[in-house]
Amino acid sequence: MGVFESLRMSLGIWLSRIFGKKRARIGIYGPPNAGKTTLANRIVKDWSGDGTLGTVSPVPHETRRAVRKEGLVINADGASIHLDIVDTPGMATKIDFREFMAYGMSEEEAKRRAKEATEGVIEAIKWLDDLDGVLLVMxxxxxxYTQVNVTVIGNMEARNLPLLIVANKIDLPNAAPSRIKAAFPQHPVVQISALEGKNLDELYHAIAVHFG
Structure with missing residues (x-):
């Protein structure tokens, strides 16, 4: 960890103790392979220097159990929040074991993976009862405008959970984050590349303001 990161973390902890910043539990949601775990790992690295939260893989549903990191303090452009984050399994309306066989898994392994992924989706939905807000990664x-995104957003709106949409993968040439803004104009959207670290300062400020 560099000197700047250490100073930033120490300052955040000191400010939180002195001024009693709100502590919020935020879930990271979205469809498989949207970049949820990549983003979670970025947040953990930037604000704790504590390694990674989960494993990133091109295989869908690599995250099949919710993983939590507590005690992060985000300070961005004068806004601050004490944060617990929960990286959740990818949301899906249907999980077919043959999808995993396409990645070279045996039928037995693919069926096991599909069962675990289905259980992970159920767990992710249950987590909504214990959250203060949601980062929805697309x-x-x-x-x-997919069935998964519409269903997830509808579920969150019904629960009155604060929602911040993260338009990820803007580093790719065919990225069109404007489509996300047009599809869901009722919610704020921040454009980032979790992989390359683009616009993360803007995201951190939005998190502190939106959920603080």
Whole structure:
């Protein structure tokens, strides 16, 4: 960890103790392979220097159990928040074991993976009862108006959970984050590349303001 990161973390902890900043539990949601775990790992690295939260893989549903990191303090442009984050399994309306066989898994392994992924989706939905807000990560290279995204947003709106949409993968040439803004104009959207670290300062400020 560099000197700047250490100073930033120490200052954040000191400010939180002195001024009693709100502590919020935020879930990271979205469809498989939208970049949820990549983003979670970025947040953990930037604000704790404590390694990674989960494993990133091109295989869908690599995250099949919710993983939590507590005690992060984000300070961005004068806004601050004490944060617990929960990286959740990818949301899906249907999980077919044959999808995993395409990645070279045996039928037995693929069926086991599909069962675990289905259980992970159920767990992710249950987590909504214990959250103060949601970061909904979408792949900005894909059509945002999908059954999964509409269902997830509807579920969150019904629970009155504060929602911040993250338009990820803007580093890719076919990214079109404007489509996400047009599809869901009722919610704020921040455009980032979790992989390359683009616009993360803007995201951190939005998190501190939106959930603080």
């Amino acid at each position: 792949d900005s290279t894909e059509d945002p």
